[in-house]
Amino acid sequence: MCPQLPGVAIFGTSPPVFVIVPALRDKGFRVEAIWGRKLGDVEAAADKLNIPFYTTQIDEVVLRKDVDLIIIFTSPNLHAQISVKALRIGKHVVCDRPGGLNQTEGLRMVRAAAYYPSLLAILAYSLRFLPNMSLLKKLIHEKHIGQIKLCDIRILCGSLLDRNYSWQCDSTMGGGALALLGSNLIDLLSYLGLGRILRVNATLRTLTPATSSIGGIREVTCDDLCVAQLQLSCGVLATLNINTNLHGYTQEVVVCGSRGHLIAQGGDLRGRTIKEEREEVLYIDVEELNSEQSSSSTSPCLTRMHVKGLMRLASYLRDRFSLTSDSGQPPLDISLEPAHFDQGLYIQSVIEALRKSSQTRQWEKVETSDEEGSDSMDSWSSFP
Known part of the structure; x- marks a missing residue:
């Protein structure tokens, strides 16, 4: 020790x-x-x-x-x-x-x-600590696929709710897909060096307001669906799609550039440039495949990644x-x-802009206080 x-x-x-x-x-x-x-x-x-x-x-x-x-x-x-x-x-x-x-x-x-x-x-x-994300950042910085145009991120997973009513049922208490999963994705955009988010357009919905054990007076008010477009300072358009009404957990980060694309799926990474005929495997997450501890978790808030x-x-x-x-x-x-x-403060400003956009149904400017x-x-x- x-x-x-x-x-x-x-x-x-x-x-x-x-x-x-x-x-x-x-x-x-x-x-x-x-x-x-x-x-x-x-x-x-x-x-x-x-x-x-x-x-x-x-x-x-x-x-x-x-x-x-x-x-x-x-x-x-x-x-x-x-x-x-x-x-x-x-x-x-x-x-x-x-x-x-x-x-x-x-x-x-x-x-x-x-x-x-x-x-x-x-x-x-x-x-931020995953090897495939670190490699993805490195390849973006080295212009492996040229000038970045688009970053599309999708998460499909099971419900984030506890069995009984808790703070996770209320967005004002920090619950919901945007706060618990979307905040990770907003941070990832910064980590990858794609620029600061300037304006957003979002739709937040509660598709499942009640469950077998939550209903009546205390209904679910947090979002379980988040669909958003983000305009970044470097000219990149980012799209987020988080759906917590399914089962299991899948996450995919697609980065498209002027000379190809990169795809981080789970802990792996593959890509293709305009000079290549097929996609190339750039990183395989062997640790993830061999981890008994990580495979034991089924919660969307505690995935293998x-x-x-x-x-x-x-x-x-x-x-x-x-x-x-x-x-x-x-x-x-x-x-x-x-x-x-300070990164957390910035992420909060993006979350607030996304929630405001969902209410006004308009593009909203991100303002960090x-x-x-x-x-x-x-x-x-x-x-x-």
């Missing part, structure tokens, strides 16, 4: 927690505490993961002296509250997508991170905190490039 690695506290009891904790331990981290909303859930999670301390009180975890890294996998309405508290007292933070509920909360997170620039403040956008991304995130954190040179700089893998809190939420953060970072 590397002595330089910080102690870790986990917020949440969702499925990603049961992936990231073993991955962190495998890299040498000490997981000291876990928080959950319900006592029974967090006690069961702590017992299964062999975590010595569990609680339902946020401050009891954040204030622990043996914890320097906070990892947040809670509902989005708690992202900003926990992140701001942790950063203001000098803790590193890794937060799940989408990084709060709106731009106001995203801006609070950005400003909290700015107090101590040396602290790690990143979002767990897992697609997400599992692999979280494992590579754990590797990034290990490298980030392992000081192995005289200069004190860790030898980071340059292919592992995390999203920082730099003044909204300028009220004091004391209400978010105060302790009893």
Whole structure:
């Protein structure tokens, strides 16, 4: 075990927690505490993961002296509250997508991170860490298929809803296909270097307002279908199609350029240029085929790709905190490039524009706020 690695506290009891904790331990981290909303859930999670301390009180975890890294996998309405508290007292933070509920909360997170620039403040956008996406980015940068014209992304999967009514049923609480899956795709467009999103046109629908266990007064109000067009600053047109009314999970990213196309399907990558007669296999995800842990998940929020991304995130954190040179700089893998809190603020601005467009049925401009939420953060970072 590397002595330089910080102690870790986990917020949440969702499925990603049961992936990231073993991955962190495998890299040498000490997981000291876990928080959950319900006592029974967090006690069961702590017992299964062999975590010595569990609680339902946020401050009891954040204030622990043996914890320097906070990892947040809670509902989005708690992202900003926990992140701001942790950063203001000098803790590193890794937060799940989408990084709060709106731009106001995203801006609070950005400003909290700015107090101590040396602290790690990143979002767990897992697609960034996949090998085929890293290669896709490299080929785009090298003009392998010429000038990029179009990026078409499709996700077909099962329902994102819990069996009983929860925050995932309400878009104002962070639920829905756009927030939980679309935010990952918006981030991917930035990671691939396709430019910032300027204007959007979207249709958001709730095709399944009720289920066998959810209905009556408390109906589903979050979107389970998202169809969107995005105009990017580099002249690229991006299209998103997310349908969570099916079964299983398939994801396809198609990038078309002036001299060919590239297709990332699942963890694989293939492509064809105008000089080639047939598509060429550029990357095969052998790890995905051999991963028993990833194949055990059927949730659209914890797919094989997400599992692999979280494992590579754990590797990034290990490298980030392992000081192995005289200069004190860790030898980071340059292919592992995390999203920082300012990226989360930008993604929130795109999400808000998409929701507005769906309401107005018009193209809407993406406006990232730099003044909204300028009220004091004391209400978010105060302790009893």
